[in-house]
Amino acid sequence: MDQAQQLRNIIKNSSKPVRPLARIITVTSGKGGVGKSNVAINLAIQFKRMGKRVIILDADFGLANIEIMFGTVPKHNLCDLIYQGKNIKDIITWGPEDVGFISGGSGISGMYNLSRDYLVYIIVNLAELDAIADIIIIDTCAGISDAVMEFLVASGEIILVTTPEPTSITDSYSLLKALNQSPRFSREDTMVKVVSNRVTSEDEGHQLFNKLNTVVTRYLKLPLNYMGAIPQDQMLARSVMQQSPVSIEYPNAKSTKAFEAIASQLMNPDDAALIKPRGMAAFFSHIITGRKLSTVPSASPNSIGSIQNTQ
Template sequence: MDQAEQLRNIVKQQNKKQRSARVITVTSGKGGVGKSNVSVNLAIQMSRLGKRAVILDADFGLANIEVMLGTRPQYNLADMMFRGKDVKDIICTGPEDIGFISGGSGLREMTNLNKDQILSLVRTMYELDHYADVVIIDTGAGISDTVIELVASSSEVLLVATPEPTSITDAYALLKTLHRHDGFEAGSTSIKMIGNRIQSYEEGKELYLKLNTVVNKFLGMEMEYLGAIPYDECLPRAVMQQQPVSLAYPDAPSARAMLELAMVLEDEKKEIEPMDTAHGLAGLFTKIFKHQFRSK
């Protein structure tokens, strides 16, 4: 029995025992478009909707999530993978009782895992289902190998873009790279665009139509439009205060828009098959590893 088959068997066995946490991967074609802001505020709003939300920070080398949440984790994913820490050891508690996991260099080091480490990691990831209803992965910006690997293995992807021409161009570049990735299966991944720093509803819809038309024509891919977040002065003010806008200014237009997006996502959950092995953090890692096995 090869490693990929062993992973599939683990997933099947675990899915018979329990449901998987929902995994939502938030990404963007370039930095500076508010991706991490979206991740944090969505987690807070989902917590307010009664969901146990955990953020996994996969934006290596930066501490944006830590700054926004006002927390400094003692341990990260690499400590669990290589230094014997449990899942409960690496989850920090943030505002509104959301959880936070620092990726450290753990995801980047996955390519060097041996067979036993891979199987152990996948088993361990199922423990997260006891702590979370939804896991939001905040990826790095751009088209690095780690970002594309995560997005290609995800069943739900939120693509954050702004009306700036560079944001649109880079968002298309990310989707083009994703389309060419061997591990990407268009039918297994739902890609939803979020327009950020939008001046009006019409501008948000126009941004989506512009990008989706090009993506559909040249890549044969289809995106959905999740919604838009308006620009307001409370957003940069909250950033300066090192607080999520949903906490600092809960009645601000941007904070209300985050709540609406969370409510739409929660409504869509009813359509997700609970035993789909693509869901759950262990399921996501399994897809990544299976692709690595095929590539070797």
Template sequence: MDQAQQLRNVIKQKNQESPPEHARVITITSGKGGVGKSTVAVNMAVWLRKIGKRVLIFDADLGLANVEVMFGAVPQYNLSDLIYKGKNIKEIISQGPMEIGFISGGSGIAGLSNLTKDQIVYLVHSLAELNEMADVIIIDTGAGISDSVLEFVLASPEIMLISTPEPSSLTDSYSLLKALYRNPTFSKDKARINIVANKVNTIEEGDAVFSKLNSVVSQFLNGNLNFLGMIPQDQELENAIRSQKIVSLERLKASSSQAFRILTDNFLNEKNEQIVIHRGITQLFINFLSRK
């Protein structure tokens, strides 16, 4: 029996047994590296914790470990230890500041396409436990339009695309959007793509990031984007990044820190019935595995 058929059997059983998933999942991605994707993920997590939300970051970047660096922590285990070595889900969760949990995907991401039925069942049931541990799960993908990035983004009901005003960043962001919209499995009715303008110098510059991307998506891809907010590139943020610190913890009154607070508020205040129906970490991984 191939993985696709095994997965269909697991899905059927899960749909019969599992209650609706509680945790809201957001996948953060970018068209190129260096635009601040992990910085947004970590600072959002901090502000979510400040208002009492339980947060977990899933680091799905195969090449880098930016979340680990910013948290100053080296995880003892990663996703591959759960899949192949029988660790339970709690054992592979590391703790960052403010009790922010994070899971390193590690080599486990690359191995998701070759799982046995027992491994799929164990993975899906283990991930279901996260619904009792977190209110919000942030997935931090790699950058660009590699297969692993696209698979995660295509499986996600809520997507946050980080772009800067630089022409190369805008071009790469559009390339990622084009790859999504032109994929036959992408449903623009079941997914929301949120744009975050990062490293902006003025409000007008941030607005322009969104208007340029939304204009080309509307004109050439028959789609619409949502503008979630903008983050200024201030000196406090630059200093925090250089020293591998988190500006929302170290410099609460910095303009960038307050911008992350507003961004988090905007995220929490968004409503979409389709997202509520299709959200959930196990559903995301089922979607992901179904694509393999």
């Protein structure tokens, strides 16, 4: 029996049906600088205000966006769980309004080289997050690296953040194409949702989604779901400089109202019923036992041109 099968058996045998599994939402983007971490943080705060327990896993290695935007420095990160014997509660930092976050550091990328005993220890600890949080938000790196793809193929619910910039749209398409071509991606078990960021109006948000959706439907046959638009907002930019989420600093800002609306749509019972909670043990065992992905093909010139020309 290989290590992957052993780990799957451990997860299966150690799971407790009476314990609810956390809903895992992975927030990603095709390129950096489109506001992905702002979306993750402000949705987390809105979920918390709706009575949900929320933890963010900052998987944007090396940039520490979540802690900077929260104005909070974590004492520990995932590496301390792996190498220093800390338990899962030790590495959770509690930010504003009791939203928890875990700094990934370089811990996740190092999991591939660990022994079976270490992996079992990590997965068992991560499984405890299901008892601590109702919703776990994974804030990935931007782009289509192998690490990002590992998170996306393991997730049943993906939020793709894009902006009207042509490079953001084409990079969003490239990410979706790479995901669609992954041999471990299951479109039947995954919902891809789009948030239009930094738009001037609701209409522009819809147009942005329609432009991307038209080409994705034509070339990838991958269904997308529109979650809403976040307007260009000076208050949001100011809150970033103040290292405080706009949902806290400026509760009446137009971007805050947009985050409220998107969070409400995500928590819509009809929408939530379509999501099958996976829990953290299954999520990370999928990543750890997965094969290392081959080089991701680039998007074809024809498809990228179609995005730019779609009205």
